[in-house]
Amino acid sequence: MDVRRESEATPTKNRTEVERRSERELVVTRTVNAPARLVFEAWTKAELFRRWWVPKAYGPYLLSCEMDVRVGRQYRLVFRHEDSTMEFFGTYLEVTPHSRLVWTNEEGDGQTVTTVTFNETAGKTLLVVNDLYPSKEAIDSGSTGALPEALDQLDELLASLGSSTETK
Numbered sequence: 001m002d003v004r005r006e007s008e009a010t011p012t013k014n015r016t017e018v019e020r021r022s023e024r025e026l027v028v029t030r031t032v033n034a035p036a037r038l039v040f041e042a043w044t045k046a047e048l049f050r051r052w053w054v055p056k057a058y059g060p061y062l063l064s065c066e067m068d069v070r071v072g073r074q075y076r077l078v079f080r081h082e083d084s085t086m087e088f089f090g091t092y093l094e095v096t097p098h099s100r101l102v103w104t105n106e107e108g109d110g111q112t113v114t115t116v117t118f119n120e121t122a123g124k125t126l127l128v129v130n131d132l133y134p135s136k137e138a139i140d141s142g143s144t145g146a147l148p149e150a151l152d153q154l155d156e157l158l159a160s161l162g163s164s165t166e167t168k
Helices: 036-044 136-140 144-161
Strands: 003-006 016-020 025-032 061-067 074-081 084-096 100-105 112-121 124-132
Touching (some): 036 100, 036 144
Antiparallel strands (some): 025 124, 074 084, 084 100, 100 112, 112 124
């Protein structure tokens, strides 16, 4: 099963490729114009993560973002959408600074495992986000369509930080 979708690349925006590799596996690939160190920080520091993760077009507002990015520790995201709240939470399984993150998504039926790799070449980082869902039904009901817009916002954040800026 090789279903692909791509977002449009423009002079200021890189292309996002979305590939459904099987009934349970989805892979999103994108190059971002920043070094792996800075991209990794944007994924692991709550004050940066909350600035790009929620796609503006989708409408939810991130009320709370708690991230203890260490193996065996957890994250919890709480969103307000219309008149209700939604929570997303899980546990970090692997944390290799600047190159790899693996975590669980435990809020649904079954457990999705997300693996993100950060591969830097010439100051740019190839991001590969691999989601392994517990079932075909889980992947079909997932919110995978939001990731390309979130990654656009990540690009904007990284540009505003500047690839040579050290975040603290």
